[in-house]
Amino acid sequence: xxxxxxxxxxxxxxxxxxxxxxxxxxxxxxxxxxxxxxxxxxxxxxxxxxxxxxxxxxxxxxxxxxxxxxxxxxxxxxxxxxxxxxxxxxxxxxxxxxxxxxxxxxxxxxxxxxxxxxxxxxxx
Amino acid sequence: xxxxxxxxxxxxxxxxxxxxxxxxxxxxxxxxxxxxxxxxxxxxxxxxxxxxxxxxxxxxxxxxxxxxxxxxxxxxxxxxxxxxxxxxxxxxxxxxxxxxxxxxxxxxxxxxxxxxxxxxxxxx
Amino acid sequence: xxxxxxxxxxxxxxxxxxxxxxxxxxxxxxxxxxxxxxxxxxxxxxxxxxxxxxxxxxxxxxxxxxxxxxxxxxxxxxxxxxxxxxxxxxxxxxxxxxxxxxxxxxxxxxxxxxxxxxxxxxxx
Amino acid sequence: xxxxxxxxxxxxxxxxxxxxxxxxxxxxxxxxxxxxxxxxxxxxxxxxxxxxxxxxxxxxxxxxxxxxxxxxxxxxxxxxxxxxxxxxxxxxxxxxxxxxxxxxxxxxxxxxxxxxxxxxxxxx
Amino acid sequence: xxxxxxxxxxxxxxxxxxxxxxxxxxxxxxxxxxxxxxxxxxxxxxxxxxxxxxxxxxxxxxxxxxxxxxxxxxxxxxxxxxxxxxxxxxxxxxxxxxxxxxxxxxxxxxxxxxxxxxxxxxxx
Amino acid sequence: xxxxxxxxxxxxxxxxxxxxxxxxxxxxxxxxxxxxxxxxxxxxxxxxxxxxxxxxxxxxxxxxxxxxxxxxxxxxxxxxxxxxxxxxxxxxxxxxxxxxxxxxxxxxxxxxxxxxxxxxxxxx
Numbered sequence: 001x002x003x004x005x006x007x008x009x010x011x012x013x014x015x016x017x018x019x020x021x022x023x024x025x026x027x028x029x030x031x032x033x034x035x036x037x038x039x040x041x042x043x044x045x046x047x048x049x050x051x052x053x054x055x056x057x058x059x060x061x062x063x064x065x066x067x068x069x070x071x072x073x074x075x076x077x078x079x080x081x082x083x084x085x086x087x088x089x090x091x092x093x094x095x096x097x098x099x100x101x102x103x104x105x106x107x108x109x110x111x112x113x114x115x116x117x118x119x120x121x122x123x124x
Numbered sequence: 125x126x127x128x129x130x131x132x133x134x135x136x137x138x139x140x141x142x143x144x145x146x147x148x149x150x151x152x153x154x155x156x157x158x159x160x161x162x163x164x165x166x167x168x169x170x171x172x173x174x175x176x177x178x179x180x181x182x183x184x185x186x187x188x189x190x191x192x193x194x195x196x197x198x199x200x201x202x203x204x205x206x207x208x209x210x211x212x213x214x215x216x217x218x219x220x221x222x223x224x225x226x227x228x229x230x231x232x233x234x235x236x237x238x239x240x241x242x243x244x245x246x247x248x
Numbered sequence: 249x250x251x252x253x254x255x256x257x258x259x260x261x262x263x264x265x266x267x268x269x270x271x272x273x274x275x276x277x278x279x280x281x282x283x284x285x286x287x288x289x290x291x292x293x294x295x296x297x298x299x300x301x302x303x304x305x306x307x308x309x310x311x312x313x314x315x316x317x318x319x320x321x322x323x324x325x326x327x328x329x330x331x332x333x334x335x336x337x338x339x340x341x342x343x344x345x346x347x348x349x350x351x352x353x354x355x356x357x358x359x360x361x362x363x364x365x366x367x368x369x370x371x372x
Numbered sequence: 373x374x375x376x377x378x379x380x381x382x383x384x385x386x387x388x389x390x391x392x393x394x395x396x397x398x399x400x401x402x403x404x405x406x407x408x409x410x411x412x413x414x415x416x417x418x419x420x421x422x423x424x425x426x427x428x429x430x431x432x433x434x435x436x437x438x439x440x441x442x443x444x445x446x447x448x449x450x451x452x453x454x455x456x457x458x459x460x461x462x463x464x465x466x467x468x469x470x471x472x473x474x475x476x477x478x479x480x481x482x483x484x485x486x487x488x489x490x491x492x493x494x495x496x
Numbered sequence: 497x498x499x500x501x502x503x504x505x506x507x508x509x510x511x512x513x514x515x516x517x518x519x520x521x522x523x524x525x526x527x528x529x530x531x532x533x534x535x536x537x538x539x540x541x542x543x544x545x546x547x548x549x550x551x552x553x554x555x556x557x558x559x560x561x562x563x564x565x566x567x568x569x570x571x572x573x574x575x576x577x578x579x580x581x582x583x584x585x586x587x588x589x590x591x592x593x594x595x596x597x598x599x600x601x602x603x604x605x606x607x608x609x610x611x612x613x614x615x616x617x618x619x620x
Numbered sequence: 621x622x623x624x625x626x627x628x629x630x631x632x633x634x635x636x637x638x639x640x641x642x643x644x645x646x647x648x649x650x651x652x653x654x655x656x657x658x659x660x661x662x663x664x665x666x667x668x669x670x671x672x673x674x675x676x677x678x679x680x681x682x683x684x685x686x687x688x689x690x691x692x693x694x695x696x697x698x699x700x701x702x703x704x705x706x707x708x709x710x711x712x713x714x715x716x717x718x719x720x721x722x723x724x725x726x727x728x729x730x731x732x733x734x735x736x737x738x739x740x741x742x743x744x
Contacts, residue, residue, distance in 0.1 A: 002498070029733075032714070032733050032736070032737070033714055033718060035547070035718070036718045036721075036729075039539070039543065039544075039718075040726065043535070043539055044226045044726060047535065048222065048223055048225075048226055048535075049223070051219060051222070051223075051531070053215055053216065053218070053219035054216060054219040054220070054223065058182075058185060058216075059223055061182060061185065061186055061189075062185055062186060062188075062189035062220055062223060062224060063189075063223070063224075063227055064186075065185075065186035065187075065189035065190050065193070066189050066190065066192070066193035066224050066227040066228050067227065067727060068190070069189070069190035069193045069194050070193050070194075070227075070228060070691075070725070070727070071442075071443070071444065071691070072691065072727040072728075072731070074730075074731065074734075075727040075730065075731075091177055092177065092178060092182075094177070094404070094405055095175060095177035095178040096178070096186055097408075098172065098175070098405060098407075098408045098411075099172055099173070099175075099178065099183055099186060099187070100186060100187075100190050101172075101408075102168045102172055102353065102354050103187055103190040103191065103194075103353050103354065103355060104190050104194060104352075104353045105350065105351050105352045105353040105356075105442070106350050106351065106412065106416060107351060107439060107442070107444040107446075107447040108353075108444075109408075110446075110447065111444070111446065111447075113401075113404050114446075116404070117404070126374070153361075156342070156361050156364070156365070157342055157346060159346070159423070160345075160346045160349075160357075163346075163415070163419065163420075164354065167411070167415050168354060171411065172411075175407070191355060194319075194353070194355070195319070195566075195567070195568065196319065196355040196356075196359070198358075198359065198362075199355040199358065199359075218528070218529055222529060222531070222532045222535075225532075226725065226726050227725050227726065227727060228724075228725045229566070229722065229723050229724045229725040229728075230536065230540060230722050230723065231563060231566070231568040231570075231571040231723060232568075232725075233532075234570075234571065235568070235570065235571075237525075237528050238570075240528070241528070250622070277609075280590070280609050280612070280613070281590055281594060283594075283671070284593075284594045284597075284605075287594075287663070287667065287668075288602065291659070291663050292474045292602060295659065296470065296471055296473075296474055296659075297471070299467060299470070299471075299655070301463055301464065301466070301467035302464060302467040302468070302471065306430075306433060306464075307471055309430060309433065309434055309437075310433055310434060310436075310437035310468055310471060310472060311437075311471070311472075311475055312434075313433075313434035313435075313437035313438050313441070314437050314438065314440070314441035314472050314475040314476050315475065315603060316438070317437070317438035317441045317442050318441050318442070318475075318476060318567075318601070318603070319567070320567065320603040320604075320607070322603075322606075322607065322610075323603040323606065323607075339425055340425065340426060340430075342425070343423060343425035343426040344426070344434055346420065346423070347420055347421070347423075347426065347431055347434060347435070348434060348435075348438050349420075350416045350420055351435055351438040351439065351442075352438050352442060443690075443691070443692065466652070466653055469656075470653060470655075470656045470659075473656075474601065474602050475601050475602065475603060476600075476601045477598065477599050477600045477601040477604075477690070478598050478599065478660065478664060479599060479687060479690070479692040479694075479695040480601075480692075481656075482694075482695065483692070483694065483695075485649075485652050486694075488652070489652070540722045544718065544719055544721075544722055545719070547715060547718070547719075549711055549712065549714070549715035550712060550715040550716070550719065554678075554681060554712075555719055557678060557681065557682055557685075558681055558682060558684075558685035558716055558719060558720060559685075559719070559720075559723055560682075561681075561682035561683075561685035561686050561689070562685050562686065562688070562689035562720050562723040562724050563723065564686070565685070565686035565689045565690050566689050566690070566723075566724060587673055588673065588674060588678075590673070591671060591673035591674040592674070592682055594668065594671070595668055595669070595671075595674065595679055595682060595683070596682060596683075596686050597668075598664045598668055599683055599686040599687065599690075600686050600690060
């Protein structure tokens with residue numbers, strides 16, 4: 001069962017970030033602490049994101065909402081990329097930012113807008 | 125157009141809170157300041173919630189996510205009731221709470237669980 | 249000089265909360281820890297609030313702004329009462345609440361509105 | 373009336389940031405979303421900052437207080453420049469930072485001090 | 497191994513809250529969602545609190561520090577009781593509160609002081 | 621006695637940051653405002669950190685816990701260096717980060733992990 005969670009976790013991360021980034025993320029965390037890396041993979045991505053009660057897209061939207069509200073720009077950037085990979089559109093992310101300006105304040109929305117521009121701008 | 129926004133705002137609030145609570149909410153805010161009450165109705169509920177880019181259910185989910193993350197229990201309670209009125213299920217709200225425990229911390233999820241119990245408990 | 253700060257601190261607190269509440273507040277804190285009570289009186293109210301660079305009214309306004317933004321309702325209540333004692337008007341406090349709804353989010357403003365109602369309602 | 377708010381919003385922004393930066397800010401936001409750009413101009417700067425109940429300088433001070441308390445450095449920088457344009461002195465901003473160290477914690481004040489240095493340092 | 501974590505989790509909770517409160521807490525969470533209750537017991541108390549790298553007393557101190565800083569009074573109350581059960585003294589908790597007033601602001605310390613009084617006052 | 625606090629403050633800072641960095645920090649703050657620099661030295665480091673009720677190592681651990689929870693990366697970096705100077709081990713800091721992921725959310729822990737890597741990586 002622990003193996004199942006490990007597999008499920010990597011599946012969710014691959015859907016969100018692509019196989020290469022999912023593996024790189026896990027290795028990066030493992031260098032810090034293998035137990036913590038496994039906790040994040042098996043428990044957070046496997047057990048929590050893997051619960052059947054909400055589709056991945058909804059989980060992605062509420063994750064972005066929480067990260068925007070808390071002003072956690074680096075994590076928001078990672079999950080904005082994940083959202084686009086899941087098929088959430090740019091328009092939907094833009095709406096989310098505008099909507100939440102009234103709940104966590106305009107400055108959190110403007111910061112999220114900066115993240116959005118970095119994520120959606122064509123690479124030079 | 126200002127009239128349109130006013131009407132749209134009251135429509136959104138009625139869908140969320142029912143006609144009686146929507147009107148009572150507006151009157152309560154008007155006693156504090158009529159201009160602020162109109163701003164919330166016309167701009168927040170009319171112009172922002174009324175934008176076509178996201179369905180009401182999605183707006184409700186991301187609003188709850190932000191309120192949970194920020195630890196704003198009284199507003200979370202109001203919007204949890206709104207979510208149930210829109211047809212979001214108890215199971216979906218429960219999933220949202222469990223999911224976000226990993227993003228804003230277990231204590232914010234436990235506080236949201238207390239709000240959930242108040243909202244879903246049968247009235248005595 | 250330590251004595252000067254102690255005297256200055258009590259003067260500031262008296263201007264904010266009235267002599268009776270200022271003394272009661274100090275005693276309440278002293279029961280917890282006399283050193284902490286003296287720190288708050290001499291350093292926070294004496295040395296910081298007592299600096300000449302900003303008038304007391306401005307210090308009261310920015311204190312309320314920070315407390316509203318951080319969602320610290322009990323302390324906001326105390327400082328709203330202090331603001332009224334300094335001669336800041338109800339209208340000015342109401343404007344502060346409405347203004348900050350855009351910076352820390354509408355829910356923080358609505359919570360401050362509840363505090364405002366408690367502070368300004370006639371006692372029954 | 374919508375036109376009046378639009379004009380009022382640009383007036384307030386010009387007073388805060390100068391005509392060039394006010395226009396550039398609006399264009400930058402319009403690239404993200406024209407409706408959100410208009411909301412910020414007409415509603416936030418026009419309708420909220422434009423309310424007669426508090427002078428612009430007071431609105432600037434409480435805006436800085438909220439941004440400092442919430443740790444929103446990029447927005448604080450913009451509004452510190454705005455404050456200087458309105459005639460708020462460096463000494464007053466310094467006092468605000470020192471005062472709030474006791475309300476939102478010394479680390480938020482030290483971060484605001486870094487912003488202050490960037491804003492007030494002579495350009496090389 | 498899942499069984500080991502479950503047992504370890506209940507051991508940690510018993511050390512913190514006593515056997516009766518530990519069991520009641522688990523049942524309360526299970527009514528909300530059995531999977532979440534197991535996650536908190538096995539993963540948070542079993543796997544995280546149960547890691548050998550820090551003694552329970554240190555984990556209790558840093559948990560209280562985070563809860564105080566975030567202003568989560570109900571959870572702080574639970575963990576203050578836990579701290580006393582582990583043998584952390586009232587004086588140490590008082591020092592923690594006073595110390596952190598400078599890092600998360602005096603209002604968070606004053607709120608923690610209220611929690612401290614509730615936890616340490618003799619029951620009437 | 622004011623002189624005693626000044627001396628005590630510099631002693632604590634020297635234990636945390638080394639003599640050179642302690643002096644540089646004080647000068648940096650004095651350029652901003654000499655009164656604020658003295659407040660931080662005499663009151664925060666001298667009077668608060670210098671209280672006998674908790675050993676320096678415990679004060680360092682709870683300071684890191686609060687800074688991590690609040691997401692104050694620059695100050696966390698300074699205090700992580702201080703912790704290592706006091707003899708807190710890398711393993712203990714790593715445990716603190718993993719433990720708090722459950723209290724202030726995984727994103728705050730991941731941000732602290734980045735700070736940890738910067739502090740512990742060999743200089744190139």
